[in-house]
Amino acid sequence: RIAYVNGRYVRHAEAAVHIEDRGYQFADGVYEVCEVRRGRLIDETLHVDRLERSLRELRIAMPMSRAALGAVLRETVRRNVVRDGMVYLQVTRGVAPRNHLFPAADTAPGIVVTAKSVSPASGDKRAEGGIAVISVPDNRWERVDIKTVGLLPNVMAKQAAKEAGAYEAWFIDKDGNVTEGSSTNAWIVTADGTLVTRPANGGILRGITRTVILDLAAKHGLKVEERAFSLDEAKRAREAFITAATTLVMPVVKIDDAAIGNGAPGSIATDLRARFHDHAETAPRW
Numbered sequence: 183r184i185a186y187v188n189g190r191y192v193r194h195a196e197a198a199v200h201i202e203d204r205g206y207q208f209a210d211g212v213y214e215v216c217e218v219r220r221g222r223l224i225d226e227t228l229h230v231d232r233l234e235r236s237l238r239e240l241r242i243a244m245p246m247s248r249a250a251l252g253a254v255l256r257e258t259v260r261r262n263v264v265r266d267g268m269v270y271l272q273v274t275r276g277v278a279p280r281n282h283l284f285p286a287a288d289t290a291p292g293i294v295v296t297a298k299s300v301s302p303a304s305g306d307k308r309a310e311g312g313i314a315v316i317s318v319p320d321n322r323w324e325r326v327d328i329k330t331v332g333l334l335p336n337v338m339a340k341q342a343a344k345e346a347g348a349y350e351a352w353f354i355d356k357d358g359n360v361t362e363g364s365s366t367n368a369w370i371v372t373a374d375g376t377l378v379t380r381p382a383n384g385g386i387l388r389g390i391t392r393t394v395i396l397d398l399a400a401k402h403g404l405k406v407e408e409r410a411f412s413l414d415e416a417k418r419a420r421e422a423f424i425t426a427a428t429t430l431v432m433p434v435v436k437i438d439d440a441a442i443g444n445g446a447p448g449s450i451a452t453d454l455r456a457r458f459h460d461h462a463e464t465a466p467r468w
């Protein structure tokens with residue numbers, strides 16, 4: 183495997199950044215994960231848009247132009263011979279002597295790109311059975327709208343899920359509402375078939391898959407409400423599911439000890455997964 187590290191393509195096994203990289207010292211960096219399908223980057227424009235926004239919010243410079251970045255992403259995919267898989271991109275505030283203050287203005291941002299042939303579509307088998315989620319208190323900072331590499335609460339939550347025999351953890355805010363998963367957005371379907379997901383105006387990351395599913399749902403005449411929903415409402419929902427570039431649409435069949443619907447993947451979630459596959463297989467719209 184090959185990784186792109188600060189201007190060079192190097193063997194993945196030997197790819198390294200300096201111990202004074204601010205990503206390592208302070209989690210002072212952001213990332214993106216983008217699906218590769220048939221060699222194409224799915225929803226690339228939306229991912230690069232969000233990267234630019236994350237960087238802007240943290241006052242980190244874009245490490246290169248969008249065109250150059252696109253070329254690096256594609257070249258990394260090519261060098262790793264990835265047809266169906268994922269590409270990972272991380273940008274940090276660069277290498278500088280450890281100090282909480284921003285480094286000198288001429289400090290170059292650090293950039294790393296990797297690609298692997300683990301396709302999100304390989305979750306199709308898991309989607310047939312659906313997954314269990316557990317609820318955990320949302321103990322993250324308030325700027326979860328920025329896709330930073332500071333993911334310790336997410337790591338703890340995901341591990342807690344695994345140790346409880348579940349696949350994902352849903353964060354619950356102080357009002358008892360679901361914010362999102364440790365690395366996924368959360369959705370429910372009400373008794374009358376309305377899709378409900380929390381608005382992306384605080385408390386969650388604006389997932390690219392979430393944006394695409396909102397678009398696909400509208401195009402197919404599904405009713406959608408962007409509003410907060412409680413853990414209690416979720417447990418009584420007709421269906422529940424999660425979305426992310428790495429998991430696509432994944433039906434949820436259990437939340438804590440409550441079976442969702444009849445305990446099998448719901449028809450709307452299953453249908454939306456198929457529609458996402460169509461979206462990824464056909465020419466990208468963005």
Ligand code: PLP
Nearest residue numbers: 365366367387389390391426427
């Ligand atoms: N929410 C969080 C906290 C995430 O980390 C992610 C993805 O990693 C998502 C939501 C889903 O975002 P996307 O659909 O862009 O993968």
